[in-house]
Amino acid sequence: MAFAVHRPESVPAVIAALAGPGRVAVSGGTLVIRDINEGRSFPNAIVSLRRAGLSGVVRNAETIDIGAATPIADLARPELAFLDGVLRGFASPTLRNMASLGGNLFAPRPYGDSGVALLALDASLGIAGPHGARRMPLLEFYAAGIAADEIVTGLRFALPAPGTWRWLKATRRALNSASVLAIAAVVETDSAGTVAAARIALGGVDAHPVRSPAAEAALCGRVLDAAAASHAGEEAAAAHPCFADAYASAWYRRRVLPVHMRRALLGI
Amino acid sequence: MRSSFVSFTLNGEEKELLIAPGQRLVDVLREQCGAMGTRNGCGQGGCGACTVHVDAVPMLSCLVLAELAEGCDILTIEGAARDRTLHALQEAFVAEAATQCGFCTAGMIMAAKALLDRDPAPQREAVVEALSGNVCRCTGYEPIIAAVLAAAAMLARLPAAAA
């Protein structure tokens, strides 16, 4: 199938190239080109983000900025070492060289591993469009999306305090497998081990990665032990719809959520 | 829609090709460059048979548009051997009977080569991880993993320049 390929070298040039019917932004192409190969997508033109200056990781005083077109593999760096589990569970090393962090926000379920992690980190997005640039919380992005003529330019989050980060991806195979469930959390405890604050995000329970207020409320104020962690998982299983796909039934996802929540939060 | 000229380096050789819009790198390599070692398997990113190195990074050429390879340095299985001497990985795949129909082999070797370029003495787990995007439907994985480990051992005995 013939379609034009644009390689703009700046964000304004990307926005200009996206104006018109059937134009699709492509970052790593692992979803877009696959869908074209499969005959499921027929763009008039694709607009590559790879040369638009949207790749790279910048460490600021309190936060980290990551360009939307940054390949997942490029997140393997010392200041992001806490994300190692997310990276190693994400597809294969070869695919990680292509798949971008920004593209992952648009991946259909059960994909979206880094979206789950970014939700727990309370990340915000940089957005660019014909009317200029703006910022948006990731939570709002999943609720409302962005306009077809806009792109995500980057992601920003604060590094979690040492010892607060939790990650688990439950899969059918040890490597290169889409998630049955993905759980990311930032959990702050006081000196007595009581949970003072928690952000818990889940994949595999809804149409896209979500925060779990039910699990967070169940955990806060309790001592972080196996009973509290499993209880948070039970509350989450009751609150989120879960879904069935080739990897697991909705029943199975609900059934194992408390176990994986315990493992994610406590490692046991 | 008009074709355009795209230039890249393929296995050390400069190429300038007239490419129809929206062509995939795997098809251009096979059909226009005659580099038939790279296989077109699933077209979904799922099998790894199309693995090539783009600027020394392994990628799936079924998901790469040829027009985006402009200015890149591409290495395929045809570039793995030097001066008619097989790469240690190729030797080891033969010696360890790590190939049967051979459909997966080029992709396996390119994925494994990326690992050995980075980590010349990998643990078994690192080999398994490096090959986790490559599917083989006939040999099974054990001889392939053994071959990669054998190639690493072979390279360790060679003077650095030959690797």
Ligand SMILES: Cc1cc2nc3c(=O)[nH]c(=O)nc-3n(C[C@H](O)[C@H](O)[C@H](O)COP(=O)(O)OP(=O)(O)OC[C@H]3O[C@@H](n4cnc5c(N)ncnc54)[C@H](O)[C@@H]3O)c2cc1C
């Ligand atoms: C074999 C295989 C295994 C996979 N395994 C996993 C996995 O384990 N976990 C997982 O989460 N995902 C997985 N995926 C899904 C996918 O590869 C990833 O989600 C990847 O991060 C998508 O990014 P991309 O850059 O390749 O997206 P692209 O294909 O480039 O784009 C995907 C969509 O996002 C849009 N888009 C991309 N970037 C932007 C931007 N900056 N602004 C606006 N829109 C944008 C595109 O228009 C398109 O609609 C897998 C895919 C394959 C083929």
Ligand code: FES
């Ligand atoms: S043909 Fe490219 S991954 Fe299967």
Ligand code: FES
């Ligand atoms: S040797 Fe036949 S697919 Fe691997």
